Amino acid sequence: MVTNTKIFLTGATGYIGGSVLQRLLTHPEARSFDITALVRNGEKAKLLESFSVKTIIGSISDFEKVEAAAASSDVVFSIADCDDLPAVQAILNGLKKRHAETGTTPILIHTSGTGVLIDNAEGKYATEDYYSDLDIAKIETLGPQQPHRWVDTAIVAAGEEGYVRTHIILPSSIFGLASGPLFERGISNTHSMHIPMMIRISWNRRGSGIVGPGKNIWPLVHIDEITDLYIVLFDKARKDPSTPNGRQGFYFGENGHFTQYEVAKAIGESLVEKGRTESSEPTTFSAEELDKYFAGIPFLGTNSACKAERSRAIGWKPTKTTKDALESVPAEVDALIGNGQINDAFKLREVLERYSG
Numbered sequence: 001m002v003t004n005t006k007i008f009l010t011g012a013t014g015y016i017g018g019s020v021l022q023r024l025l026t027h028p029e030a031r032s033f034d035i036t037a038l039v040r041n042g043e044k045a046k047l048l049e050s051f052s053v054k055t056i057i058g059s060i061s062d063f064e065k066v067e068a069a070a071a072s073s074d075v076v077f078s079i080a081d082c083d084d085l086p087a088v089q090a091i092l093n094g095l096k097k098r099h100a101e102t103g104t105t106p107i108l109i110h111t112s113g114t115g116v117l118i119d120n121a122e123g124k125y126a127t128e129d130y131y132s133d134l135d136i137a138k139i140e141t142l143g144p145q146q147p148h149r150w151v152d153t154a155i156v157a158a159g160e161e162g163y164v165r166t167h168i169i170l171p172s173s174i175f176g177l178a179s180g181p182l183f184e185r186g187i188s189n190t191h192s193m194h195i196p197m198m199i200r201i202s203w204n205r206r207g208s209g210i211v212g213p214g215k216n217i218w219p220l221v222h223i224d225e226i227t228d229l230y231i232v233l234f235d236k237a238r239k240d241p242s243t244p245n246g247r248q249g250f251y252f253g254e255n256g257h258f259t260q261y262e263v264a265k266a267i268g269e270s271l272v273e274k275g276r277t278e279s280s281e282p283t284t285f286s287a288e289e290l291d292k293y294f295a296g297i298p299f300l301g302t303n304s305a306c307k308a309e310r311s312r313a314i315g316w317k318p319t320k321t322t323k324d325a326l327e328s329v330p331a332e333v334d335a336l337i338g339n340g341q342i343n344d345a346f347k348l349r350e351v352l353e354r355y356s357g
C-alpha cells in the first residue's frame, strides 16, 4: 500500500516558508503529500485551507502542538525562527517519537542563516575568509555565541543520535519579491529582510546609509532559487538516505556576494529617482543612528562569506547573482512604498535587541 508523505511546515505565512509551501503544492508528487502548516493567524489559516493545506493554529512556543505535529510527520520544514531552540527541541522530541513508533527515520529540513559566519568588521574591510559547506571542520570552529549556532549544534547532535536525518539550509541575504498565489492572496510576506531593511532605514533618514566605509561583504541568493534548494534537498533526502545529514548536513544558499556599499549605492540611486534625497552617495551612520536603527549593534557592517559547494553537489543550480540583486532594488522600493512598509524603519532593531538582550 502506498501511503502519503506527511509534511509539517512552520513559517508558512513568511517569505521563505510561503515560497517553499507554494512549491510543495505544485510539486510533481503533490498529490501524495499531506501538508500541515502551523499558523498563528486564524484568518490566514482559513485561506491556506482553501489551498488544501491542513492547519494548526498556534505559535512555535505551543510546544505540545508542535511536538504532536512533528510526531505524525515524515518530513518537517522548520522555517519560522532560526534562533528559537525550545521550538526546535519540540520538533526534535516529536520526530524522536515518530521514530520510536514507526521504526522509520524522519527528515528535518531546518532553516538557519549565513549570519552564523559574521565577524566584527564594522564595514572596514572585505573578508577573504570563506566558509564552504563541505568544510565541516571549519564550520565547527564557529563559537556558540555566533547567531543561530546554538540551535544548529542541537540539531546536528540529534541527527548524530540517529533517530532523525537532519539537514540545515543556511540562506544568505535573500533578494527579490516573493510572488505567486499565497503572496497575491496576502497570506505570506512578500519581502526579505536585509535589502528591504536597508531601504526602510535609508528612507527614514532621507539618504542611503552604511556602517563605516561599507567595504564588508555578504553572500546573496534569489528567493526563487533558495526555494529551489529546499526542493532539491527534499527530493534527494527522501529518495536517498545517504544524502549528507547530521554532522555533514549543512547547505549554504549562496550565488555570489555584494559589498554593503554596492547595495547602499543602488538604494541611494532609487531614493534619488523617487525624490526622497538629492544625493545617491551613501553616508556613514553616526553613533546616534547606530543606536537608533540597530540597537548599537553594527550588524550591517559584518562580513559573511561562503561557498555553497555541498548545495551545488546535490544538484542545485542557481543562476541569479550580484547584478540581479542590485537590479532588484528599484522594484523593492516601489513595492515597499506601495504597501506602506517603507515607513517601518525599526524592525531590524527589534531583532538585534533580542541578540543583545
Ligand SMILES: NC(=O)c1ccc[n+]([C@@H]2O[C@H](COP(=O)([O-])OP(=O)(O)OC[C@H]3O[C@@H](n4cnc5c(N)ncnc54)[C@H](OP(=O)(O)O)[C@@H]3O)[C@@H](O)[C@H]2O)c1
Binding pocket: 010, 011, 012, 013, 014, 015, 016, 017, 038, 039, 040, 041, 058, 059, 060, 061, 079, 080, 081, 082, 083, 111, 112, 113, 114, 170, 171, 172, 173, 174, 175, 189, 191, 192, 193, 194
Ligand atoms: N529572509 C532572509 O534573507 C533570511 C536569510 C537567512 C535566514 N533567514 C531566517 O529564516 C527564517 C524565516 O525568514 P523569513 O524571511 O521567511 O521571515 P518572515 O517573512 O518574517 O517569516 C517568518 C515566518 O515564521 C512565522 N513565525 C515567526 N515566529 C513565530 C512563532 N513564534 N510562532 C509561529 N510562527 C512564527 C511567521 O508567522 P507570522 O506571519 O504569524 O508572523 C512567518 O510565517 C527566520 O528565522 C530568518 O531569520 C532569513
